[in-house]
Amino acid sequence: MGVACMRGLLGWILLVCSALVSAQPALPGEVRLVSEVWPGHTEADGSGLAWDIMRAVFEPAGLRVVVHSEPYMRSIGLVLRGRADAWIGSYAGEIAEAHYPQQAYDADPIVALGLASLSAPSRDTIGQRRLIWVRGYDYQHRLPNVQHFQEIRMRTGILQMLERGYADFYVDALSEVEAVLAESSQAQRYQVVPLLMLPLYPGFQDSPRGRELAELYDRRLLELRADGSLRALFAKWGQPYRLAMP
Structure with a gap:
């Protein structure tokens, strides 16, 4: 949120x-x-x-x-x-x-969702990855040195985008990421990385x-x-x- x-x-x-x-x-x-x-x-x-x-x-x-x-x-x-x-x-x-x-x-815990096979980023290095988030959330202003990001209109098809390599990590509030992960029967294929807490x-x-x-x-x-x-x-x-x- x-x-x-x-x-x-x-x-x-x-x-x-x-x-x-x-x-x-x-x-x-x-x-x-x-x-x-x-x-x-x-x-x-x-x-x-x-x-x-x-x-x-x-x-x-x-x-x-x-x-x-x-x-x-x-x-x-x-x-x-x-x-x-x-x-x-x-x-x-x-x-x-x-x-x-x-x-x-x-306060909103903001996290990154990606494939477990990728090396885990930190808050300081997440900006070097290819990121996606919902349009309007503009996390490029909250995370350091964001270089490559794409905004999507809806929280649908996110896991498919990650699986197909269209992006490295999806950034959102923890509750939203948990809802996305609930769509998968293989949650172990993914990792959730804490990034920051936003009031x-x-x-x-x-x-x-x-x-x-x-x-x-x-x-x-x-x-x-x-x-x-x-x-x-x-x-x-x-x-x-x-x-x-x-």
């Missing part, structure tokens, strides 16, 4: 979102959040760790959380156009036109309302961390708590 700077694609994002009518501006007393569907994190039915965290943040402050599911890039466009208050699962500073809070609600944030609209919501989010998240409520939500969903306590 997550991504780096995509400013060159913002025009395309806004064009796509101009045709969307499903997400409407928030009404008084509610905060409208949008996200790609990630299993156990932001499910389409409103369940998931991230949705539970956002409800724990905003609902005690009198704001009903309204969730909406869209592909990641479309989610960003909805926020930039004022059709939603924030999107979920952003990396810090990913979109210059958005407003980011100070506190991360989770996750909601990306708010850069407006007075967006900045006010971000301030509320920061204040409430610190309270949830201090009283143990945040850690309890991670335990509820069987997820490792990757945030250092203040």
